[in-house]
Amino acid sequence: MSPKGLAAERTALAWRRTAxxxxxxxxxxxNHAVSSGWRATAIASIGAAITMAAVAALCISRNRALHQGRFGHxxxxxxxxxxxxVAVACIAATVDFTDPRP
Structure with missing residues (x-):
């Protein structure tokens, strides 16, 4: 396998790990949204979960593109x-500061 192919394989595996x-x-x-009793902070947690699911889908898409030889930028x-x-990290910090501890 060529060095370019090996680099693409490593990159594809990194995208898979990120997903x-x-x-x-x-x-x-x-889990936080469910265990918090569906308080107002659960909305932020659900939004963050949806965002991370979208990131996972994006990572899987990039992984497949690399496996198919589409090495675009x-x-x-x-x-x-x-x-x-970064947005999810801000949401997590906000939830941590605003959600009362049990």
Whole structure:
């Protein structure tokens, strides 16, 4: 396999790992929404979970594109992923500061 092919394979695997991590984070946010008793902060948690599910779908799409030999630049995918993760981190910080501890 050529070096370019190996680099694409490593990158595809990194996108797959990112998708798995995003799905785990989405599940944790959903768990928080359910365990918090569906208070007002649950809306933010559900929004964050939906955002992370979208990130996972985007990562899976990029992974498949790389496996199919479509090596395009991917700058928009990277920018979208970064913006979504930063937005979810802000939501998580907001929920942590506003949600009373049991």
């Amino acid at each position: 798995i991590a995003a799905m785990v984070v989405a599940a944790l946010f959903l 991917g700058g928009s995918v990277i920018a979208s992923t970064v913006l979504a993760v």
